[in-house]
Amino acid sequence: MKRLFIFFAMVLTFSFAQAKEVLVCEVNGIISGYTHNYLKQALKKATDEDAVLLVRLDTPGGLLDSTRKIVQMFLESETTVIVFVAPQGARAGSAGTFITLSANYAAMAEGSNIGAAHPVDISGKDIQGEMAQKIENDTVAFMKSIAEKRGRNAEAAVETVANSVSYTSKEALEKGLIDGIANTDAEVVKLAAVKLGFEAGGITALNPSAMQKTAFFLSDPNILILLLFVGIAAIFLEFKMPGTFIFAGIGIAALVLFLAGINIIPVNSLALLLILAGFGLLIAEIFVPSFGLLTLAAVVCMGFGMYLMFSREGNMGIGVSFWLIFGVIGTIAAVFIFLGRLLIKDFRKKTVTGKEGMKGETGIITDWENGKGHIFIHGELWRAKSSFNFNKNDSATVTAVEGMVLILEASNNE
DSSP, rough: HHHHHHHHHHHHHHHHHHEEEEEEEEEEEEOOOHHHHHHHHHHHHHHHHHOOOEEEEBBBBBEEHHHHHHHHHHHHOOOOOOEEETTTTOOEEEEHHHHTTTTTTTEEEOOOEEOOOOBOTTTTSBHHHHHHHHHHHHHHHHHHHHHHHHHHOHHHHHHHHOOOOEEHHHHHHTSSSSSSEEEHHHHHHHHHHHTOOEEEEEEEOOOOOOOHHHHHHHTHHHHHHHHHHHHHHHHHHHHEEEEEEEOHHHHHHHHHHHHEEEEEEEEOOOOOOHHHHHHHHHHHHHHHHTTTHHHHHHHHHHHHHHHHTTTTTTSSSSSHHHHHHHHHHHHHHHHHHHHHHHHHHHHHHHOGGGGGGGGGOOOEEEEEEETTTEEEEEEEEEEOOOSOOOOTEEEEEEEEETEEEEEEEEEETO
């Protein structure tokens, strides 16, 4: 009996020792160098603690160079890596496809999708010519090698690159691209433990540092576009209303954050020049009467600039939301249409300076006798006449101007 007790105690101790903690980290947004560093630190922690790393992934794509580094890191690691495309409705687009397939266990939530990893040129279209064949062949080989390493369907994986095919979670499972479908971390860990042969312990979330959170925030193309427009607009307002330095402070801060962001996600310099040219045309519209032609040209420049901002070699699936493009363009157009209407209204307004502007003005009688006298208006003394009999310091209103003589009547408050 004593020996049996010792045996069961040893079995329980061995089982407990084999239970692996699962560390969970989240990757939302663009895959960049900061993403690689974040995952590298998370994987190191999992390795040091003999744990399993679970990566919750939701990305439209990212930098090819950073993606290669992450894939290489996952393939070479002796630590078990699980990639979970989640939550429901998430995607592992473009660069995310390579990362998902490189995991020891790949899972997707219901309603998520994966694929569309075809390389494009700086305009977002398929690359043409001999260079297209070279880049596509290289990317296809990269995807194929990942699929073969992890025992996945290489043909279906290659389709995501060669023909920009996307798969739902169910389709990806049927085609052998992923290992399971689940909706929670616990479900994924349970499925992975059965297939990979480990016993799962507790599940612990890894939180990024403040610096990493800032980097992830600045790696959002939509945020960078907004920072650029806020910065330029604030600097412009500072020149129009100098002295407060409030707009200057906001503009400088926004532009500094934008410059930091484009070190995370490389931008298309031509697109940036188009946006700056668009702002230049808007400023010119204020000083040059073009009847809206400069504004139209500015809108076109900024629209194409935002669309092409992140379309360049090495960027996979990175782009600005069309809703943001339309929103920014619409706001700018609305502001300048409003300003244009005010300018037209001022242009059409009749001159109201000098004696032509005296009609309807009210002043104070300084002296009056026999229907004639003088009235003080706007710091000037005018000759006046009227059928009314005024006394000194009475208030009178101008009804007409005859030569340099004002015609008066008693004010309403008289």
